Amino acid sequence: MHAPIIRLLYISDAADGLDDDAVNAILKSAGKNNPPLGITGVLVFGGGVFAQVLEGPERGVLEKYVQVMADSRHRNCRVVYITTAIRRLFEGVSMAALQALPMELAHIAELDAHRKETVPDEAFASLMNVFFSRLQALP
Numbered sequence: 001m002h003a004p005i006i007r008l009l010y011i012s013d014a015a016d017g018l019d020d021d022a023v024n025a026i027l028k029s030a031g032k033n034n035p036p037l038g039i040t041g042v043l044v045f046g047g048g049v050f051a052q053v054l055e056g057p058e059r060g061v062l063e064k065y066v067q068v069m070a071d072s073r074h075r076n077c078r079v080v081y082i083t084t085a086i087r088r089l090f091e092g093v094s095m096a097a098l099q100a101l102p103m104e105l106a107h108i109a110e111l112d113a114h115r116k117e118t119v120p121d122e123a124f125a126s127l128m129n130v131f132f133s134r135l136q137a138l139p
């Protein structure tokens, strides 16, 4: 049996002029800090926004999210979806990074726009599947 986890997706606005070096520095921190917290996920960036999935034990994920929210490399963090889960989507991935494709940016914008309504489970699941298949396709 797997221990129950939570999965959180948030979107934020990247700070002006944020470059690849800044994203690499974030990934370096994540690679160091996430494994001991049992956090896995994916960080998608492009078009001036970040979308990040954090999954793992509830306390670790929420504490990390609160810490990340305060990071000046982005602002206006908003949770788009949060759910309990019995298994990870990003098993073994301390934090992958993906440059968002235009279609994904559109998908992210759509979820963002409907954030104040109930995001249908299918909309969330289908975005997760897109991210997941892209990670599988990485060399």
Ligand SMILES: Cc1cc2nc3c(=O)[nH]c(=O)nc-3n(C[C@H](O)[C@H](O)[C@H](O)COP(=O)(O)O)c2cc1C
Pocket: 026, 028, 029, 030, 031, 032, 033, 034, 043, 050, 052, 064, 067, 068, 069, 071, 073, 074, 095
């Ligand atoms: C968009 C974004 C995503 C981040 N994701 C993570 C993450 O998954 N794990 C993490 O430890 N830090 C993440 N950070 C960085 C944290 O805000 C913080 O700078 C870092 O954890 C500090 O740890 P360090 O001093 O050990 O590098 C993220 C920052 C930003 C802007």
